[in-house]
Amino acid sequence: MGQLYALPYQLVPNVTEPTRAGRHQGRGGGLKIAFGAPFGRWDSGRAAAPELTSAAIPLVSADRQSTASYAEGSCAPGSVKISTKLPPPSKIKLNVYNGTGPKNRMSGLAGQVADDFRNRGFTVNKVEDHAQNYDQVAKLSYGPKAVAAASVVRGYFLGLTDPGGFDIKRTDDVVEVTLGSRFKELGSKTEVNQKIAQLGNPSPPPGTCDSGS
Numbered sequence: 001m002g003q004l005y006a007l008p009y010q011l012v013p014n015v016t017e018p019t020r021a022g023r024h025q026g027r028g029g030g031l032k033i034a035f036g037a038p039f040g041r042w043d044s045g046r047a048a049a050p051e052l053t054s055a056a057i058p059l060v061s062a063d064r065q066s067t068a069s070y071a072e073g074s075c076a077p078g079s080v081k082i083s084t085k086l087p088p089p090s091k092i093k094l095n096v097y098n099g100t101g102p103k104n105r106m107s108g109l110a111g112q113v114a115d116d117f118r119n120r121g122f123t124v125n126k127v128e129d130h131a132q133n134y135d136q137v138a139k140l141s142y143g144p145k146a147v148a149a150a151s152v153v154r155g156y157f158l159g160l161t162d163p164g165g166f167d168i169k170r171t172d173d174v175v176e177v178t179l180g181s182r183f184k185e186l187g188s189k190t191e192v193n194q195k196i197a198q199l200g201n202p203s204p205p206p207g208t209c210d211s212g213s
Contacts, residue, residue, distance in 0.1 A: 074209075075209035075211075076209065078207075079207060079208055079209040080144045080168060080207060080208045080209075081208070081209055081210075081211040082144045082145070082147050082148075082204055082205075082208045082209070082210065082211060083147070083148055083210070083211055083213050084147065084148050084201045084202050084203075084204065084210050085148055085201070085213070086148050086151060086152055086196070086201060087148055087149055087152065088121070089117075089120055089121035089122045089152070090121045090122075090123075091149070092122050092123065092146075092149040092152060092153065092175065093122075093123045093124075093125060093146075093149075093173060093174045093175065094114075094117055094122050094123065094124045094125065094153070094174065094175050094176070094177055095124075095125050095126040095127075095128075095174055095175075095176045095177065096110045096113055096114040096117065096124055096126070096127050096128075096177045096179070097110055097126075097127075097128050097129070097130045097176065097177065097178045097179065098110035098128070098129045098130060098179055099130045099132050099133075099134035099139075099178040099179055099180055100133070100134065100179065100180060100181045101130075101131060101132055101133030101134065101181075102131065102133070103133055105129075106179075106181065109179055109183070110127050110128060110129060110179060111127055113177070113179060113183075113186070114127045116185075116186055117156075117186075120156075120186075125174065130178060132178070133181075134178055134179075134180035134181065135180055135181050135182065136160075136162060136180040136181075136182055137157055137160040137161060137179075137180055137182045137183050137184075138157050138160070138161045138162070138177060138178060138179050138180055138183055139161055139162035139164070139165055139177075139178045139180070140153060140154065140161055140162070140165045140175055140176065140177060140178075141165045141167065141175070141176040141178070142165060142166060142167070142170065142174070142175045142176065143166070143167050143168065143169070143170025143171060143172060143173075144168060144170070144205075144208055145170075145171070145172065145173035146170075146172075146173050146174060146175050147166070147202055147204070147205065147208070148201070148202060149173070149175050150165070150166075150175045150202070151196075151199055151201070151202040152196060153175050153177065154195075154199065155187070155192050155193075155195040155196035155199055156186045156187055156192050157183075157186065157187070158187045158191055158192070158195050159195055159198075159199060166205045168205070168206075168207045168208065
């Protein structure tokens, strides 16, 4: 009889006598146990290897179909396609505004923060004072072309920004930063990296969908 590959419950009861070479031989004949055969717990002696193999095939196929469908995705009619891939600072454009208002005016705040952003690799266009009295840390304003960029900028404020600010009608790729009276400073490099990793890629805002690019 040749090499036999069988399930453990068929062979284990017969493996009792060690040979001189240190191997085990069954009393009833020359059956050899295949190396690597699983000696674990079996719930039923009726299970057979061919049945398990064939049962696994449709599961793999279904999983591949599900993954492919998810990867391809689709946008609802009228949705604006956006990218949720986080860009490096060198690809992000900013406008920085001092929104602390006349009553809480922090003179030179916008210029200081703009310089800090430039030193970290961002492109800063406008630097202005606004008449509003914004009493929080900061708020961001952006359109579909800057959704991922805004997520990166949010990390520099350690997530302490107004969650709103998205305007689907905007066509530019600039993130507008309005600083409030509770702003202290941008996060350190380590803090920013940790926060960006925690925030992850942004979810598409209402009316948009991920283009996958």
